[in-house]
Amino acid sequence: EDLIRREYVAPRTDTEEKLAKIWEEVLGVEKVGITDNFFELGGHSLKVYRIKNKLRQDLNIEIEYSTLFKNPSIQELSSVIQEKKIIKNSFSNFLKNQKFEQSKMLTTYLPSDQQLKFLYLSFFEEDKVFNITNIFFVKELDHNELKERIKEIVLDNDVLRTNFVFQDN
Numbered sequence: 001e002d003l004i005r006r007e008y009v010a011p012r013t014d015t016e017e018k019l020a021k022i023w024e025e026v027l028g029v030e031k032v033g034i035t036d037n038f039f040e041l042g043g044h045s046l047k048v049y050r051i052k053n054k055l056r057q058d059l060n061i062e063i064e065y066s067t068l069f070k071n072p073s074i075q076e077l078s079s080v081i082q083e084k085k086i087i088k089n090s091f092s093n094f095l096k097n098q099k100f101e102q103s104k105m106l107t108t109y110l111p112s113d114q115q116l117k118f119l120y121l122s123f124f125e126e127d128k129v130f131n132i133t134n135i136f137f138v139k140e141l142d143h144n145e146l147k148e149r150i151k152e153i154v155l156d157n158d159v160l161r162t163n164f165v166f167q168d169n
Contacts, residue, residue: 008033011074015059015081019074022054034074043072049114055081056112067114 008031011017018032023032038051046066061081071077106149111119131136154160 009035016074016078019078026050038072
């Protein structure tokens, strides 16, 4: 472990701090420094997906799957993210100065890489099942209470409100 861990360098920016917390959570490691290597700390391709999803959910940042492979330290990844923010802010400032007609908020989005993978597998490998089922035996059931709990679960979990609509092939 001493060979894997580099000398600890604390996060210096807000982005580095947030990345360190995400890495600690995903990797199950305490006190991740900005020069530590994701893969040397136990990261692998499945954990890259978890990092990618956490960045999307927690920081509203979208990165390519390969970005973490090319930038395996927080210091490197933070630079890439900062660059993306600068470009995004420049574009946002440009848009603020433009005149647009009011439009509806988007209700459709392109699927994530992971969603595309499962969608592809569900079409071409019909024997695969991508859900987990449970059976519960209940002696007494308050149907109204059950309906309310299900509504809460659905409202708290975006994935339960997700569906796929095919447009233009």
